[in-house]
Structures are given as C-alpha cells and as structure tokens.
Amino acid sequence: MSATPVLALRGVSKRFGAVQALTDVQLEVHAGEVVALVGDNGAGKSTLVKTIAGVHPIDDGVIEWEGDAVQINKPHDAQNLGIATVYQDLALCDNIDVVGNLYLGRELRKFGVLNEVEMERRSRELLSTLSIRIPSVRIPIASLSGGQRQTVAIARSMLGDPKLVILDEPTAALGVEQTAQVLDLVERLRERGHAVILISHNMADVKAVADKVAVLRLGRNNGVFDVKTTSQEEIISAITGATENAVTRRAARNAEVQK
Amino acid sequence: MNTDKTAAPAGAPVVNPDAAKGAATAVDPRLLVREQGLRGYLTEFKRKMGAGDLGSIPVVIGLLIICVVFQSLNSEFLSAKNLSDIAVAMVATGMMAVGIIFVLLLGEIDLSVGSVSGVSGALVAVLSVTQGMNEWLAVFIAIVSGAAIGAIHGFFFARIGAPAFAVTLAGLLFWLGFMLQLLGDTGTINLDGDGVVGHLTTYYFADVAAAYGLAAIAVVGYFLSAFLDSRRREAAGIPARPLTDIVVRTAVLAVFAFAAAVMFNQYRGLPLALVLFLVVLVGTDFVLRRTAYGRKIFALGGSVEASRRAGINVTAIRVSVFAIAGTFAAIGGLFWASKIAAVNQGSGTGDLLMNVIAAAVIGGTSLFGGRGRTWNALLGVMVIVSIQYGLSLEGIATPINYMITGGVLLITVVIDSVTRKTQKSAGRA
Numbered sequence: 001m002s003a004t005p006v007l008a009l010r011g012v013s014k015r016f017g018a019v020q021a022l023t024d025v026q027l028e029v030h031a032g033e034v035v036a037l038v039g040d041n042g043a044g045k046s047t048l049v050k051t052i053a054g055v056h057p058i059d060d061g062v063i064e065w066e067g068d069a070v071q072i073n074k075p076h077d078a079q080n081l082g083i084a085t086v087y088q089d090l091a092l093c094d095n096i097d098v099v100g101n102l103y104l105g106r107e108l109r110k111f112g113v114l115n116e117v118e119m120e121r122r123s124r125e126l127l128s129t130l131s132i133r134i135p136s137v138r139i140p141i142a143s144l145s146g147g148q149r150q151t152v153a154i155a156r157s158m159l160g161d162p163k164l165v166i167l168d169e170p171t172a173a174l175g176v177e178q179t180a181q182v183l184d185l186v187e188r189l190r191e192r193g194h195a196v197i198l199i200s201h202n203m204a205d206v207k208a209v210a211d212k213v214a215v216l217r218l219g220r221n222n223g224v225f226d227v228k229t230t231s232q233e234e235i236i237s238a239i240t241g242a243t244e245n246a247v248t249r250r251a252a253r254n255a256e257v258q259k
Numbered sequence: 260m261n262t263d264k265t266a267a268p269a270g271a272p273v274v275n276p277d278a279a280k281g282a283a284t285a286v287d288p289r290l291l292v293r294e295q296g297l298r299g300y301l302t303e304f305k306r307k308m309g310a311g312d313l314g315s316i317p318v319v320i321g322l323l324i325i326c327v328v329f330q331s332l333n334s335e336f337l338s339a340k341n342l343s344d345i346a347v348a349m350v351a352t353g354m355m356a357v358g359i360i361f362v363l364l365l366g367e368i369d370l371s372v373g374s375v376s377g378v379s380g381a382l383v384a385v386l387s388v389t390q391g392m393n394e395w396l397a398v399f400i401a402i403v404s405g406a407a408i409g410a411i412h413g414f415f416f417a418r419i420g421a422p423a424f425a426v427t428l429a430g431l432l433f434w435l436g437f438m439l440q441l442l443g444d445t446g447t448i449n450l451d452g453d454g455v456v457g458h459l460t461t462y463y464f465a466d467v468a469a470a471y472g473l474a475a476i477a478v479v480g481y482f483l484s485a486f487l488d489s490r491r492r493e494a495a496g497i498p499a500r501p502l503t504d505i506v507v508r509t510a511v512l513a514v515f516a517f518a519a520a521v522m523f524n525q526y527r528g529l530p531l532a533l534v535l536f537l538v539v540l541v542g543t544d545f546v547l548r549r550t551a552y553g554r555k556i557f558a559l560g561g562s563v564e565a566s567r568r569a570g571i572n573v574t575a576i577r578v579s580v581f582a583i584a585g586t587f588a589a590i591g592g593l594f595w596a597s598k599i600a601a602v603n604q605g606s607g608t609g610d611l612l613m614n615v616i617a618a619a620v621i622g623g624t625s626l627f628g629g630r631g632r633t634w635n636a637l638l639g640v641m642v643i644v645s646i647q648y649g650l651s652l653e654g655i656a657t658p659i660n661y662m663i664t665g666g667v668l669l670i671t672v673v674i675d676s677v678t679r680k681t682q683k684s685a686g687r688a
Binding site: 090 | 488491492549550557558561566571629630
C-alpha cells in the first residue's frame with residue numbers, strides 16, 4: 001500500500017440552503033484498498049460521493065488527488081482525474097447489447113464507422129480479466145439478471161482505467177448468489193490496484209470485502225475502523241451514535257430469549 | 260446469430276485465482292452455446308421461437324397469406340404488371356415510414372408527416388408550375404423545408420419539453436392549413452408528367468441489364484460485406500459467422516433478388532422509384548446500425564437518463580431525428596405528387612398518416628422505442644399496399660380496405676404485445 005493516498009478529503013463541508021449536509025469530513029483512500037462508507041439514512045454518504053464525483057462542488061475544505069490539491073467542479077473533472085462512479089440505478093440501456101453498453105458514448109470508430117470487431121474483442125478481454133460471466137456479449141442488457149447487470153455496469157466504469165472506483169450500494173437489490181458475484185468483482189478491483197469506495201447498508205458485505213470502514217453520522221466523521229479488528233457491534237454503535245440503541249437492545253433481548 | 264460461447268475462455272488468466280475461484284470455476288448453465296451445422300440452426304431456431312423472438316416471421320407469413328388469398332381470387336394479382344405497380348406505389352408511403360421509424364426508435368411519435376408531405380408537394384407545384392422556378396431547385400427547397408419543419412417540431416419537443424404527440428398534432432393542423440393556403444383558390448395544380456417529380460414514379464430502366472445488374476450488385480455486396488466482416492472477426496479471435504451460414508443467406512437473397520429482376524423485366528423494367536427507395540433503406544440502415552449517431556438514437560430509445568450520463572447530447576439528437584422525419588415526409592410527398600401527377604387539397608390527408616405509422620409497426624418497429632430497423636418500412640408497406648391493390652383488383656371499395664388494414668394492424672400489435680410478454684418471461688425482452 002502506497003504512502004500517499006489516491007484520494008484524500010481534508011475538512012470538506014457542503015451546505016444546501018439551511019441544511020449542513022457535510023461538516024469537516026476527512027477521508028483517505030489508498031490504491032488497492034476498499035473503503036466502505038457507511039452511515040444511516042441522511043448521514044451524508046450520497047452527498048459525499050457526489051462531491052467526489054463532481055456532481056456537487058464542495059463549499060469548504062480540500063480535495064487531494066495523489067497528494068496534490070485539486071478542484072472538482074464538474075463530473076467531467078472527476079472523470080479526467082480517473083474517478084469512475086457506478087450509481088445505484090446503473091444507467092444501462094436495456095435494448096442495447098453488452099458491448100454497446102460498455103462503449104456507450106465512447107464508441108470506437110474506424111473511418112467514422114463503428115468498429116464493432118475491436119469493441120467486441122476488448123469487451124471480451126475486459127470481462128474475462130474481471131472473470132465476469134454472462135451468457136453472451138451480444139445479447140441485450142434486458143436478458144441479464146440483476147447481478148450480471150451490476151457487473152456490466154462496474155466493468156463499464158473500468159474502461160477508462162480509473163484509479164478510484166465509487167460503488168453506490170452495488171448489492172442493494174441482489175440475491176445471495178448475485179451479491180457474491182459482485183463482491184468477487186470488488187475484490188478483483190482491489191487486486192488490480194484500484195482504490196474502491198463502497199457505499200453499503202449491508203454489514204455482512206462490508207465485513208466481507210472492505211479493509212477500512214469510514215462511518216458518517218449527521219454529516220460528520222464518526223470514526224474510521226479497521227475491519228479485521230473491529231466488531232460489527234462497534235461499527236453499528238458508531239453509525240447510530242450510541243452503544244444503547246435499537247440494534248443493541250434487540251440483540252440483548254434475543255440473547256435473553258436464547259437463554 | 261453468432262456462435263457466442265462463454266464471455267471468458269476456460270483458461271482465462273485470473274489475476275488472483277484465490278479470490279476469483281468461485282466465479283472462475285462455476286460454469287453458468289445459461290450460457291448460450293450453439294452447435295455447428297444444421298443442428299445448430301434448428302436448436303437456435305427453436306430456442307428463439309420458444310423465447311418469443313419472432314423477428315420478421317409474422318410479417319413474412321402475412322405476406323404469403325396475402326399472396327395466396329388474392330391470387331386465388333384473381334390470377335392477375337401475381338402478374339408482373341400488378342407487382343410492378345405495387346412496387347412503385349409503395350415508395351411514397353414507404354419513404355415516410357422510414358422517417359417515422361427514426362421517431363419511433365426514440366419512443367416518440369410524429370403525427371405531422373402527412374401534412375408535411377402535402378406542404379412539400381404544394382411547394383414544388385407552386386414554385387415550379389405557378390412561379391416557373393427550375394424544378395430541381397424547387398425539389399431541393401421542398402426537401403429542405405421538410406427538414407426545417409421537422410426541426411421546429413423537434414425544438415418544441417426537445418428544448419421546450421412539450422409532448423411530441425401534442426406538438427406534432429398541432430403541426431398536423433398547421434401544415435395542412437399552410438398547404439391549402441399555398442394552393443390558393445384553384446385547389447389543384449397539375450404537374451408536368453415529364454418533369455423531375457413526374458419521372459419519379461413513371462421512369463423505368465427498360466434495359467434488362469439494369470434489373471439484373473442491381474440484383475447482382477446486391478447479392479455480391481451482401482456476400483462481400485458479410486464475408487469480410489466474418490474474416491475480420493476471425494482475425495480478432497472473436498466468434499464469427501461460419502462460411503456456410505453466409506453462403507446460405509446469400510443464396511436466399513439471390514433467389515429473391517433475381518426473381519424480382521425477372522418479374523420487373525417482364526413488365527417495363529426496373530422502376531426508378533424502387534431503386535431510390537432501396538438506396539434510402541440501405542443508407543438509413545447503415546446510419547442506424549453502423550454509426551455512433553445511430554447508436555445514440557437506440558440509446559435514447561432505451562434509457563434517456565443512461566444516454567445523458569454517457570455524455571450524449573439528448574436535445575441535439577432529438578431535434579435531428581425529428582428533422583429526419585420531416586425530410587422523409589417531404590420526400591414521400593414528392594413521390595405522392597408524382598403518382599397522381601398533381602397536388603390537390605387532398606394531398607397528405609386521409610389515411611396516409613395512419614398507413615405510414617401502420618407500415619412501420621406492421622414491419623416490426625416497436626411503439627415503445629429502441630427496437631426496429633428501417634427495413635421494417637419495406638415489409639410493412641408491402642403488406643399495406645398489397646392489400647390495397649388486391650382489393651382494388653376485386654373491385655372492393657375503400658371502406659372494406661380500411662377495415663382490413665385496421666384488422667391487420669390490430670393483429671400486428673397483438674402479436675407484438677404477446678411476444679413481448681413471452682420475451683419478458685423468457686428473460687429476453
């Protein structure tokens with residue numbers, strides 16, 4: 001792991017009218033590291049991601065990219081730096097095949113004509129290096145399962161060879177098998193040296209693939225934990241803001257019942 | 260269909276086998292593997308039928324039924340003269356259907372194409388006949404006007420955000436009034452039968468070599484493009500269409516192309532109108548399926564939000580598509596005027612608009628956007644015009660024609676909806 005983080009946020013704040021969405025947030029992501037970003041609804045996860053992706057420019061603070069302070073004001077700025085974001089709704093076209101979707105908006109052309117052969121060759125190469133299994137690269141997205149669509153969307157973000165990949169709730173709508181496929185893919189991204197920010201509500205997923213967990217609460221940092229040495233209860237208490245909360249009460253109750 | 264196998268070859272290099280073990284060893288049972296040879300075709304065909312992927316089959320069967328029924332009623336139906344007349348008559352509606360298919364691919368509708376075709380005919384008539392302008396120039400002005408009118412509709416839809424249905428409905432009324440105003444009190448302007456527009460539907464390449472030559476060019480062109488594409492794919496190491504497959508397809512095309520050529524040569528030769536229509540079909544099909552612009556149109560028909568995020572200029576594409584629809588409406592108007600050698604108050608009205616939309620849909624273009632090809636226009640318009648000519652040979656009046664065409668359209672939409680349901684349940688929607 002390199003000493004300089006790929007991305008570092010120092011004291012980032014963001015305000016929407018009367019709402020202070022982010023206050024003095026710190027975050028560091030290194031190459032080859034998966035950082036899970038967790039927090040309750042309204043904690044500021046989505047806002048934080050959108051500031052990194054350039055959807056909402058920050059009001060205060062510094063964004064450092066590989067050690068240098070940078071301005072990210074537009075989605076384009078983020079893409080140019082090498083930040084790829086996969087949003088929850090995937091943004092794939094159902095009627096177009098896998099190759100077409102991977103290259104949508106950046107089609108390879110030869111003499112002004114689509115170079116389908118080269119696009120298909122590279123798509124196969126990309127999907128096989130990521131060990132993504134789909135029935136065919138020439139069937140429409142509509143024919144794929146939810147998990148396969150998610151992997152295609154993630155593969156698409158890989159095309160620009162980004163340094164940092166942001167995944168917004170990639171397993172939220174998936175079944176057990178499909179979730180495992182996506183988590184496999186996240187691990188492969190890490191092995192390939194990408195920095196990954198993973199937003200998730202699912203503690204099992206976080207424990208399974210993340211190296212660090214950054215907890216947001218009410219728009220502020222509420223601790224960064226090392227996954228291997230931290231228990232799930234500690235993370236949950238950081239998310240809810242207290243050791244005494246609905247989750248722990250329920251756990252205690254269940255423990256009593258079992259006795 | 261390609262012989263796609265797995266996305267990753269069995270021995271694909273995996274960066275870290277440990278982490279990817281589960282994914283790399285599990286072979287997805289749903290992988291589409293096609294056997295080589297005839298057996299492969301059969302299983303592929305059965306799989307597609309089972310999944311509701313009917314393609315053009317319903318239309319082709321419909322055309323066969325039409326031929327059998329009308330031929331048994333009147334042996335004139337399959338005569339060279341009647342088929343040649345159908346081929347010429349379908350071009351006006353067919354050209355407009357090509358434009359409508361572009362709009363349908365976006366998942367939108369353009370109701371103004373009939374009126375715009377009327378405006379185009381009226382412009383040519385007024386400029387060239389009444390004002391004495393050079394006819395080529397008048398034709399050029401008419402086509403550019405069609406594009407401009409379409410772009411105006413597109414602007415109100417894409418930029419202002421008004422529904423395309425309402426904008427083009429307003430266009431339907433406005434441009435109808437505009438055409439009547441252009442024509443003035445007389446109401447009818449006769450065109451010079453030997454002029455540019457006159458020749459559009461009356462010129463035939465009488466030399467037998469023309470029809471055979473075109474058929475030969477089509478067959479050789481198809482074979483070469485398919486063969487070279489297959490070679491490139493093989494060179495790149497991705498699944499390619501086997502040579503036998505290409506030969507079979509080329510042979511089928513050759514049978515149809517040369518049969519048509521023989522038929523045209525028995526009458527007056529190869530019609531100019533049909534040549535122009537085929538050129539347009541090949542050209543638009545190329546634009547839609549082989550260029551980035553065409554890919555963007557399909558993308559917009561699939562998901563507007565995904566297109567926007569992919570950096571596609573949604574407004575520009577929408578405006579340009581409506582301009583294309585207007586252009587082809589104007590071109591169709593010229594063929595329409597040529598057919599009756601005049602422009603009158605009835606030009607571009609009546610059942611024309613409905614026939615245009617019906618042709619696109621019968622041909623297999625989805626009304627929900629994102630699915631269709633411009634070749635659909637040819638198949639659809641063949642069905643509609645064949646019914647018209649078959650009925651008129653029998654001396655059956657217009658009311659019956661309307662009812663039958665309406666019935667055919669309903670059947671088409673029912674087939675479309677049912678197959679869509681099957682496709683959904685088979686996971687191939």
